[in-house]
Amino acid sequence: MEILQFFWTIFYINFFTIGGGYVMLPLLQREVVDHHHWLSTREFADSIAVGQVTPGPLTIMNAFIGSKIFGFWGALGAVVFSYLPSIILVTLASHYYLKFKSSRIVAASFSGIRPAVIGLLGAVALTLFRASVVDLPTGLIAAGAFALLVLAKVEPTLVILGAGVAGALIY
Amino acid sequence: MKEGVSVKEIFKVFLKIGTFAFGGVYSMLAFFERELVTKKEWLTHEEFAESVVIGQMTPGPPIVNTGIFIGYSLRKLAGALATVIGQVLPSFLLVLVLSFLYIKFREIALVQAVLKGIGAAVVGLLASVIYKMGAKLLKRPKNILFAVLAFLGLAAFKLNPIGLIVAAGLAGLLMFGGE
Numbered sequence: 001m002e003i004l005q006f007f008w009t010i011f012y013i014n015f016f017t018i019g020g021g022y023v024m025l026p027l028l029q030r031e032v033v034d035h036h037h038w039l040s041t042r043e044f045a046d047s048i049a050v051g052q053v054t055p056g057p058l059t060i061m062n063a064f065i066g067s068k069i070f071g072f073w074g075a076l077g078a079v080v081f082s083y084l085p086s087i088i089l090v091t092l093a094s095h096y097y098l099k100f101k102s103s104r105i106v107a108a109s110f111s112g113i114r115p116a117v118i119g120l121l122g123a124v125a126l127t128l129f130r131a132s133v134v135d136l137p138t139g140l141i142a143a144g145a146f147a148l149l150v151l152a153k154v155e156p157t158l159v160i161l162g163a164g165v166a167g168a169l170i171y
Numbered sequence: 172m173k174e175g176v177s178v179k180e181i182f183k184v185f186l187k188i189g190t191f192a193f194g195g196v197y198s199m200l201a202f203f204e205r206e207l208v209t210k211k212e213w214l215t216h217e218e219f220a221e222s223v224v225i226g227q228m229t230p231g232p233p234i235v236n237t238g239i240f241i242g243y244s245l246r247k248l249a250g251a252l253a254t255v256i257g258q259v260l261p262s263f264l265l266v267l268v269l270s271f272l273y274i275k276f277r278e279i280a281l282v283q284a285v286l287k288g289i290g291a292a293v294v295g296l297l298a299s300v301i302y303k304m305g306a307k308l309l310k311r312p313k314n315i316l317f318a319v320l321a322f323l324g325l326a327a328f329k330l331n332p333i334g335l336i337v338a339a340g341l342a343g344l345l346m347f348g349g350e
Contacts, residue, residue: 014231016333018340021232022300026325026332045290050269052296054262055192057232063263067270075270079263083255086231090239091251093229105344106228112343113336115314118304119321120332125297127326132290141288145295150302157193160292167288168281 003070003077006038010062011081015089019113021058026120028062029127038069041131048128053157059083137170172244173213178253181242184211185257192234192258199234213245234258313346 013027025048032038039047047068051061059082066078133139141163148154184206192199200223208219222244226237235258242254276282309315317339324330 016230016336017232018230018336020227020304021234022297023336025297030332042286042290045293046273046286048293048296049289050266050273052293054265054269056189056258056262057234059232059235060259060262060266063266064270064273067267068274072267075263075267079259083231083235083259086229086236086239087251087255089229089231090225090236091243091248093225094240094243104348108344108348109340110228110343111314111347112317112339112341114304115308115317116321116335116339118301118308119318119323120325120335121297121301121304122318122322123325125294125301128290128297129294132287132294134287138287138291141291142295142298145292146298146302147295149296149299155193156296159296160289163288163292163295164285165288167284167286167291171280171284171287 003074005036006066006069006074007077007081009036010066010078011084014059014082014085017059017085019110019117022121023117024059025124028065029124032065039065041127043068045128045132049160053160137166141166172218172241173211176211176213176245176250178246178249181245181250182253182257185238185242185254186260187257188238189258190261200237203234203237207241214241218244317342 009031013024013031016027017024029041029044033041033044047061047064048058050064051058054060060079062078062082063075066074066076068074070077129142133142145159145163148159149156188199188202188206192202204216204219207213208216214222219241222237222240223233225240226233226235229236235255238254238258239251242250242252244250246253277286305318309318321335321339324335325332
């Protein structure tokens with residue numbers, strides 16, 4: 001059953017989403033795009049956009065992916081299996097909070113993981129760049145989005161909606 | 172943590188958070204603090220800070236995890252589930268609508284044009300995330316080395332990113348464990 005394989009993929013990816021929500025992207029891209037071919041790279045970029053324009057964490061993009069491949073049940077299952085690892089692990093962590101808090105092991109591992117995540121995201125950005133930035137206008141939109149987000153600190157939701165309007169006007 | 176908060180109340184507050192929480196982690200945490208610490212007084216500032224740390228140190232989205240920790244502290248598993256369902260429900264419904272529209276209308280030329288613009292913006296968005304994280308985290312040569320190796324591992328050698336994360340964690344333990 002392909003849908004079960006999809007749920008399992010979502011489930012274990014979320015176990016390894018350590019150090020922020022964006023860590024999910026390289027893992028998802030490998031499984032959903034490269035390995036199972038459930039989505040093209042462009043569709044993967046669209047999913048990120050959906051995750052970004054909706055309120056709450058990016059993780060909800062998994063529901064979009066599930067819906068795209070398997071319909072409603074794919075979406076619902078994707079949400080359940082996205083958050084199941086969080087519920088299990090955080091519940092355990094709250095239970096053993098005092099031990100966890102004093103754990104220097106966790107803190108030290110994180111100081112290795114956090115910078116590595118930046119490199120992994122760089123690799124994802126490179127793949128998306130090749131698929132989405134195909135001519136001068138798309139290059140300008142990408143550069144403009146970067147500048148608005150970094151320099152002017154505009155809300156990401158607005159930037160994505162604005163880019164959609166720009167796309168409609170240009171093409 | 173305040174005693175006697177009902178699961179229904181927890182659900183209602185987190186539904187509000189899930190509906191209006193746009194933007195990055197920090198704007199969402201500010202929203203949490205205003206609702207839960209200042210308005211409802213369910214937890215103290217210290218307890219809130221602790222839940223943020225737990226949220227960031229556990230796998231999964233930090234915001235949801237912070238909520239689960241708070242919900243669990245207030246009303247055990249039922250409280251934890253109420254925070255997740257409340258936070259996720261609004262965006263889940265929105266995603267269902269968007270995916271329906273996407274599948275139905277994506278072949279139309281205008282929608283194609285919109286998606287082309289959005290796809291390019293996502294590249295800029297990711298670049299901005301990388302830039303912001305980099306400005307904060309890549310201050311020491313050791314950290315830059317971790318980032319470069321992870322990038323090469325995935326982009327050039329197509330290694331499994333889960334393996335790379337685990338390896339980075341172990342290497343971090345060896346290099347920073349004594350600090």
